[in-house]
Amino acid sequence: MLAREQVEGADRRCWRCGTPCIKRDLEQWFFRITRYADELLDFSKIDWPQPINLMQTNWIGRSEGAEVDFPVEADGVDPIRVFTTRVDTIYGATFMVLAPEHRAVAALTSEEQRAEVEAYVAQARRETEIERMSTERERAGVFIGAQAVNPMTNERIPIWISDYVLPGYGTGAVMGVPAHDERDYAFATRYQLPIRYVVRPRGSDLPDGQAFLPHTADEVLVDSGEFTGMPAADAIPAITTRIAELGLGGPAVSYRIRDWLVSRQRYWGPPVPIVYCDVHGPQPIPDSELPVLLPADVDFASTGVSPLQSHAEFLAARCPIDGGPARRETDTLDTFVDSAWYFLRYCSPHDAERPWDPEAVRRSATWATSTSTSRSWPCATRVRSWAPITSG
DSSP states (O other): OOOGGGEETTTTEETTTOOBOOOOOOOOOEEOGGGGHHHHTOOTTOOOOHHHHHHHHHHHOOEEEEEEEEOBSSTTOOOEEEEESOGGGGGGOOEEEEOTTOTTHHHHOOTTTHHHHHHHHHHHHTSOHHHHHOTTSOOOEEEEEEEEEOTTTOOEEEEEEETTSOTTSTTSEEEEOGGGOHHHHHHHHHHTOOOOOOEEETTSOOOSSSOOOOOOTTEEEOSOGGGTTSBHHHHHHHHHHHHHHTTSEEEEEEOSOOOEEOEESSSSSOBOOEEEETTTEEEEOOGGGOOOOOOSOOOOOOOSSOGGGGOHHHHEEEOTTTOOEEEEOOOEEOHHHHHTTHHHHTTSTTOSSSSOOHHHHHHHHHHHHHOSSOSSOHHHHHOSOOOOOOOO
16 A cells, blocks of 8 residues: 555556556544544643644534435435535535445446446546645536435435545535535536525625625525525524434534544554454454564565465464454554654653553653753653554
């Protein structure tokens, strides 16, 4: 697996061997840092410069809105869920756009559209997120031959895929409201999709030939069923409540931040301390069996998979629950996992029972914050050698 900076050229080839790079769908391990998103937005106990606070706030990207389920006309396929901060515009949703990688695409694509859809998906998977999000690109897509149902209007709306929708942001699906979103407006204009204005400034005309974007206090809903005439600010909670009553979603908070992908399909790095049992599924290795050590006699032949997958002795393990046969995880942890904590080891380099001594770290941190003339912690200046811990 290559990092983005190891892929070169417009045709996206490996920086070392020139092989064309492709994306693969993998089951991988993540640190669930999204659980700490709100905590990371609390700067009350941190004396950081305001620009840094702003950068962190934008990185986390907390948005309050609503999740809405759009039923689809296909047996065995769940409704498509979208997240929106402007649920007051839902009556203007005239189409739906999915990320090409969305899990529902394959099941919903009609046979007549399948070849065109598969070609577009393959093309999108070769692009970077930066390329896909560029504001200079024309918004293009492919109709997949399926329909969804707008839950507030009960209208059938076409489902498209487009690379401007990313699988890792929101739900990987957006409701197309071209009258009130620039990207959707450009998309609808190109493919001659309906454009319906449902929010307008009170007593003022709507813009001609463009989306109406301002979100001000004097906006009211139009052509929005029972909510017509209601101020937009009041309509947002009212429509959200109605959606919840229908069992099709409700209030939600979304974050730009994503869980930290730490799986790597390579030899070096701390092994992921998990085994797979056919009976009990994935199980964490007991603390008493840590650290997991990498074998020294692996075959580094170029096979496209981790060399640990061909090491029978490393793979063989026992289930921690019943002692039955199990298979050891072959992914290793990203080396950034090492660099995120290794400096703490300097405070207790000879502790054989744990990665570091919390009390030694506390003393050193207290000393460092109270001493403005020093550039290093006292524990770090005393260390001549140390050994990294090899298990997560």
